[in-house]
Amino acid sequence: MTEPVPSTAAMLAIGDEILSGRTKDRNIGHFAEVMTLAGIDLAEVRIVPDDAARIVEALNALRARYDIVVTSGGIGPTHDDITADAVGAAFGLPVGEHEEAVERLRSYYEGRDLPFTDARRRMTRTPQGASLIDNPVSTAPGFSIGNVHVMAGVPHVFQAMLENLVKSLPHGIPIESRAVACPLGEGDIGGPLAEIARARDGVSIGSYPRFAEGRYTTEIIIRSRDRAKLDEAEQAVRAMIDALS
Template sequence: MTPTPATAAMLAIGDELLSGRTKDRNIAHLAEVLTVAGIDLKEVRIVGDEPHIIADTLNTLRRSYDYVFTSGGIGPTHDDITADAVGAAFGLAVGEHPEALRRLAENYAARGMEFTEARRRMARTPEGADLIDNPVSVAPGFRLDNVFVMAGVPAVFQAMLGQVIETLPAGQAIGSTAFACPYGEGDIGDPLRLLAKEHPAVVIGSYPKFDGASYSTEIVIRSRDRAALDAAAEAVKTMLAELGRDHPAPAL
């Protein structure tokens, strides 16, 4: 028996993601990191800079999944309201975290820059939060219970996540094997459906690719059970060989 993996959700925060001004780059990165760590990302939500919506959404997610990762809204400007929204979600007061304040003050002093009121905002966390280091630009994220609050700037998000992930118990990583298939999903759909029924311990995905003229497909099989994965891989190879006899590969 493979143990049940831990589950996770992501909450990406920011009006700019919903207006199309900024293309999110953190969701796919988190998805990849969690997959390697053996943690199942079950759901992602993107919401705007509205404190009550952030708090309500966070409460739903943190009660539904083992871990919640947030991105965005922890900078120094008026639209950076994530710390307050997280505090509201947990019913905790938000104030300046002494260690965060120390790091920020030291950083700006070393750089000869004024430690403005705006910059002090980046030291604010809900009571009892543990800091997440920011090796890129100092201003920390924080952890509260099962919620990890991180920056939206991708370089910072990635650096923070890299530290966080090492603190979480590693699950049994999912193994996967990919097959390039020169046929469209319409050709492989029927045999693939049978194959999926015969290999219930394996998740079989098929991803159409369209080059503007014709479809091909990438077939990906995934499982935490190595033997089941190997058996399904053999079955896919057999299926593709049989399809090859029925459908000669298109001439170039």
């Protein structure tokens, strides 16, 4: 059976506040869940500071390697929001006001009797040729250029933008997973579990220690895009546990 090659994705989270520990990132885990549901393999994540050279370098490494790259953070109206310029620099494209973005924001602020300041106009800047990603929360859009999708860092805005973006991405066959609770510790099952994993292509088996009431148990996670292989591997794992218990 030949399966379609799944798309790969990477995420670049941008922001000094995450690296200082002041803000705890909440976008990476959400993005990972959404990619898994869409059948896209999230293959790498990087976090870099608000520094143009570092953003450009990471973005160029990731966009060359993966099918899809999503960024979070740095697209607001203040001086520390430099993502649009950095993305333009990475692609070697000029960055300017996106006409449609200007119209959306002008109408948004006029409707609220708020001045459309120069700072707010900064949020309309994209590399030339970018298409917009809708922001149903606060209007200021994200944008896509090539295989790079630039989104806000504020979690509820990131999530809303991602919901719009993901509809347009080519979905793969979702990986299904089974969780098997094992009453033994990892050290008791490590050997036989390795044999089960080694004998099976197209199935990945992970084991995760749990500690409660003074003893270790294990959660075994079996993952595959092929349900028949998943069923067979789950049976093998359950038989192993029965034999060792």
